[in-house]
Amino acid sequence: MSPDIEVSGLRLTYGEAVALDGVGFTLTGGKIYGLLGRNGSGKTSLLSVLGAFRRADAGTVRIGGRPVFENAAVARQTCLIREAGEASAIGTVNDALYFAEVLRSTWDAAYAERLLDIFEIPRRKNVAALSLGKRSALGVVLGLASRAPVTMFDESYLGMDAPSRYAFYEELLADFMARPRTVIMSTHLIEEVSSLFEEILIIDRGRLVLQEESEALRGRGVSVTGPEEEVGRFVAGLTVLGDKRLGRTRSAMVYGELDAERRGKARAAGLELGPIALQDLFVHLTAPKRPDAGPGEGS
Numbered sequence: 532m533s534p535d536i537e538v539s540g541l542r543l544t545y546g547e548a549v550a551l552d553g554v555g556f557t558l559t560g561g562k563i564y565g566l567l568g569r570n571g572s573g574k575t576s577l578l579s580v581l582g583a584f585r586r587a588d589a590g591t592v593r594i595g596g597r598p599v600f601e602n603a604a605v606a607r608q609t610c611l612i613r614e615a616g617e618a619s620a621i622g623t624v625n626d627a628l629y630f631a632e633v634l635r636s637t638w639d640a641a642y643a644e645r646l647l648d649i650f651e652i653p654r655r656k657n658v659a660a661l662s663l664g665k666r667s668a669l670g671v672v673l674g675l676a677s678r679a680p681v682t683m684f685d686e687s688y689l690g691m692d693a694p695s696r697y698a699f700y701e702e703l704l705a706d707f708m709a710r711p712r713t714v715i716m717s718t719h720l721i722e723e724v725s726s727l728f729e730e731i732l733i734i735d736r737g738r739l740v741l742q743e744e745s746e747a748l749r750g751r752g753v754s755v756t757g758p759e760e761e762v763g764r765f766v767a768g769l770t771v772l773g774d775k776r777l778g779r780t781r782s783a784m785v786y787g788e789l790d791a792e793r794r795g796k797a798r799a800a801g802l803e804l805g806p807i808a809l810q811d812l813f814v815h816l817t818a819p820k821r822p823d824a825g826p827g828e829g830s
């Protein structure tokens with residue numbers, strides 16, 4: 532059973548800088564969550580508090596109903612893999628695996644070995660001497676093989692090439708299906724991983740602006756494709772996030788759901804409706820607010 536995570540009123544500051552400002556949410560155990568936010572929005576800060584690496588100035592984090600901070604039994608249920616390089620003081624790759632095994636009752640040594648082969652990580656090499664991509668891949672190995680009930684990856688793919696990243700996503704999904712647990716992954720590579728996420732959280736300037744199932748979030752936007760003039764007429768008055776044009780064909784990305792009547796009108800006008808990229812919605816939901824910005828964003 533994966534424990535639920537309950538977060539309430541989290542506030543974290545670094546001197547004058549407010550990294551988290553009243554963040555609260557509940558995560559049901561046993562899902563893969565995507566944590567999205569622009570640079571400096573507070574993702575690392577949030578994961579650090581969830582993983583008991585940092586104490587918040589205010590608020591609570593409960594995992595399985597128990598506070599996470601200074602609670603070794605609860606903290607051991609979590610595994611936070613931070614950006615590459617943090618394991619560099621550990622010694623060799625074999626040493627890193629040894630410490631992980633000592634620390635975690637859920638550690639799966641055979642799986643770790645298999646993952647080392649997949650990512651072609653040399654076992655005897657010093658972690659500090661690994662390339663950035665290999666250090667990240669080692670982080671991925673440590674996170675996956677931890678089999679921790681709450682496993683968190685904080686942009687753990689830094690420097691990993693595309694084949695390695697896709698191997699990571701594939702392994703994560705396969706292992707998650709076999710052994711469901713709670714996974715939280717922060718990322719900027721939204722389109723690459725979005726199909727993994729069952730639910731998405733977006734934070735912006737230290738505040739949670741959205742928590743929604745991926746499918747529902749995708750439903751918040753629609754692409755409208757067809758002859759330029761028809762599309763122009765159809766989207767007049769709607770919030771258009773972006774456009775693509777090929778010759779006289781235009782594809783406009785519209786924010787907001789279209790009701791049955793509008794959908795009917797689109798079909799009657801020979802327009803094609805389709806999904807829009809999560810990345811575009813994300814950019815829209817976290818864009819710096821302009822004085823003339825449209826209504827209804829971010830909640």
Ligand SMILES: Nc1ncnc2c1ncn2[C@@H]1O[C@H](COP(=O)(O)OP(=O)(O)OP(=O)(O)O)[C@@H](O)[C@H]1O
Binds near residue numbers: 550568572573574577
């Ligand atoms: N050690 C620190 N000292 C001072 N300010 C910090 C420190 N760590 C983070 N901050 C500030 O806290 C805010 C949140 O930073 P955080 O690293 O959590 O964001 P992030 O979403 O993980 O960013 P990124 O995507 O760039 O990694 C930022 O304004 C950042 O400048």
